[in-house]
Amino acid sequence: MPNRLLEDPHGFKPRGVLFVLSSPSGAGKSTIAKRLLREEPDLGVSVSATTRPMRPGEEDGRDYRFVDLETFRRMREAGEFLEWAHVFNHRYGTPKAPVDEMLAAGQDVLFDIDWQGAQQLYQLRGGDVVRVFILPPSMEELRRRLTGRNTDTLEVINARMDRAEREVSHWDGYDYVIVNDDAESCFEKVHTILKAERLKRSRQTGLIGFIRGLNK
Ligand code: ADP
Ligand code: 5GP
Numbered sequence: 001m002p003n004r005l006l007e008d009p010h011g012f013k014p015r016g017v018l019f020v021l022s023s024p025s026g027a028g029k030s031t032i033a034k035r036l037l038r039e040e041p042d043l044g045v046s047v048s049a050t051t052r053p054m055r056p057g058e059e060d061g062r063d064y065r066f067v068d069l070e071t072f073r074r075m076r077e078a079g080e081f082l083e084w085a086h087v088f089n090h091r092y093g094t095p096k097a098p099v100d101e102m103l104a105a106g107q108d109v110l111f112d113i114d115w116q117g118a119q120q121l122y123q124l125r126g127g128d129v130v131r132v133f134i135l136p137p138s139m140e141e142l143r144r145r146l147t148g149r150n151t152d153t154l155e156v157i158n159a160r161m162d163r164a165e166r167e168v169s170h171w172d173g174y175d176y177v178i179v180n181d182d183a184e185s186c187f188e189k190v191h192t193i194l195k196a197e198r199l200k201r202s203r204q205t206g207l208i209g210f211i212r213g214l215n216k
Helices: 029-039 069-077 096-104 115-128 139-149 154-168 183-198 207-214
Strands: 018-022 043-045 081-087 090-095 108-112 129-135 176-179
Touching: 018 029, 018 115, 018 183, 029 043, 029 108, 029 183, 069 081, 069 090, 081 096, 081 115, 090 096, 090 115, 096 108, 108 115, 115 129, 129 183, 139 154, 176 183
Parallel strands: 018 108, 018 129, 043 108, 129 176
Antiparallel strands: 081 090
């Protein structure tokens, strides 16, 4: 399959972008992620492992790899995670092997992980990681979106609202912070970030050879 990263006409071999999207639950991150994946064929997605129960409409292997605590611990001890964290009393982790396979196949990789994951990933993979934080326009609007989504009980919505206040305080651990007011313009901003980050000089590993060729 033709691939932007492997078939550059000038011999550049860009390193893949590890593209992290985080937000307080309900701010609109999944909506943006789904559209990015639809519009960007060279973008793969990291499917996390989690110990939380599956929600209606979710599919094992597509939304998450649903595992029990014992399996999660075994994976963690075997060093199978790039990062992992406790979120809402459950454990979530990013399996390493699929990420490296996607990068080797010339894809960029999208991560829907929280600030703890963004921090750990950045420590491990530094310059290849781009961290984008999506904010709701207001806490009232966040509650409206959580309620309108119709996937959670009032108790769960209240817990998400409590957690949102803490999550928002981690805004400064991100490279980009975007307010998701209008869905279309927010998507365009996120898409522009991905496209611009792909073009960064530091990611074009074949550049020296190309410049030498110009000056022969
Ligand atoms: P998250 O993945 O951050 O939890 P979702 O993408 O599931 O959030 O969005 C939460 C709800 O808000 C969904 O019902 C979605 O359709 C809606 N939504 C997303 N973006 C916007 C927006 N910019 N304006 C209004 N509603 C939105
Ligand atoms: P949910 O249970 O609503 O799908 O996700 C809850 C939170 O866990 C979200 O903020 C999501 O980004 C985060 N999350 C999902 N997978 C991972 C992961 O592998 N690692 C980390 N650190 N956070 C994750």
